[in-house]
């Protein structure tokens with residue numbers, strides 16, 4: 294079939310009309326503070342982008358975990374809408390929705406989002422605003438993406454991981470049939486607003502583990518950023534505000550750059566270049582029965598893949614020690630006993646993670662390793678004996694300074 298021709302007749306006289314068009318996507322990712330101060334116009338400017346003169350109706354969902362940590366926050370949202378009327382309007386009182394992975398596990402919560410969109414008359418010119426962690430953004434984002442085939446969705450991420458990684462992208466999903474992110478879409482949001490004030494109510498564990506994604510993207514894309522992380526690791530571990538904001542912003546920018554300029558925003562190929570360390574991470578989360586959270590698992594995955602890169606001869610020896618030092622200074626562990634949990638054949642079940650990683654995208658196995666600090670390299674084969682060597686090295690790092 295001759296693809297470039299608009300119309301082609303092949304030998305069997307079939308007539309093929311190639312349909313072809315492209316749709317440009319653009320959305321702002323804003324970094325700000327205290328966006329629900331009555332005087333802040335960050336959100337109202339975002340809502341007014343397309344139709345400045347009208348009243349913008351909004352359906353607001355708030356992560357229940359955030360409200361437990363900051364109970365007065367729902368009042369602040371109400372007050373902001375009152376202060377900014379008549380340009381903005383709440384379709385109904387802000388809706389509290391279950392936070393954390395549980396929202397993605399039970400289809401009832403997705404249904405709750407759809408029902409609210411229906412009941413409160415949200416159309417394609419109104420807004421669904423999700424304020425919460427990556428799980429809430431994923432579940433509400435899916436509801437917004439499929440209701441009326443897509444209503445405008447504003448994301449307000451409230452965890453480190455959702456501000457520096459998951460929230461700035463184009464995907465959403467819930468889990469189905471025991472498979473993570475089985476049901477989802479690619480749906481670029483109307484806008485993303487990262488407000489660093491939200492981070493102060495996060496438990497230390499959540500706030501630290503999200504930094505692993507910054508170490509990850511620095512290692513594969515930006516040596517200078519890695520060196521900055523090395524120099525500022527103490528400030529980051531103390532949650533010094535400017536350092537934390539810089540870490541979030543640079544990490545988010547590098548993720549945005551991959552989506553816009555990596556050539557595959559909707560992941561149709563076999564590679565996910567930013568998933569460095571993630572073949573281990575995804576498997577470890579399951580093997581540890583989610584005792585290890587995503588960021589913590591990514592830290593271990595990074596450490597293993599950096600050591601593997603050295604053992605396989607891609608990366609100069611010594612680099613892995615620098616990476617391990619940064620992760621340890623953040624208080625992240627480099628080993629977990631579940632890494633050695635035996636599978637049905639007696640060997641570590643972790644090794645099956647490689648095939649599962651390949652299956653998720655389909656096609657050939659593609660794993661990102663390092664050829665230098667700041668420079669990733671894609672490989673299509675991982676040697677099991679070297680993985681086992683790397684695992685022993687990680688185990689030896691426990692307790693070692």
Ligand SMILES: NC(=O)c1ccc[n+]([C@@H]2O[C@H](COP(=O)([O-])OP(=O)(O)OC[C@H]3O[C@@H](n4cnc5c(N)ncnc54)[C@H](O)[C@@H]3O)[C@@H](O)[C@H]2O)c1
Nearest residue numbers: 358362392393394426427428451452454455459464494495
């Ligand atoms: N769509 C994507 O591209 C993408 C990419 C990576 C990860 N994800 C998804 O993101 C999810 C993980 O997101 P996460 O790391 O943000 O965790 P999370 O959403 O599970 O939130 C962690 C916990 O923090 C609570 N919380 C949220 N904000 C808070 C705040 N400011 N103060 C106090 N508590 C708060 C939540 O209620 C929850 O209990 C996973 O489901 C993952 O699959 C999506």
Ligand SMILES: [Zn+2]
Nearest residue numbers: 506571587591
């Ligand atoms: Zn990740």
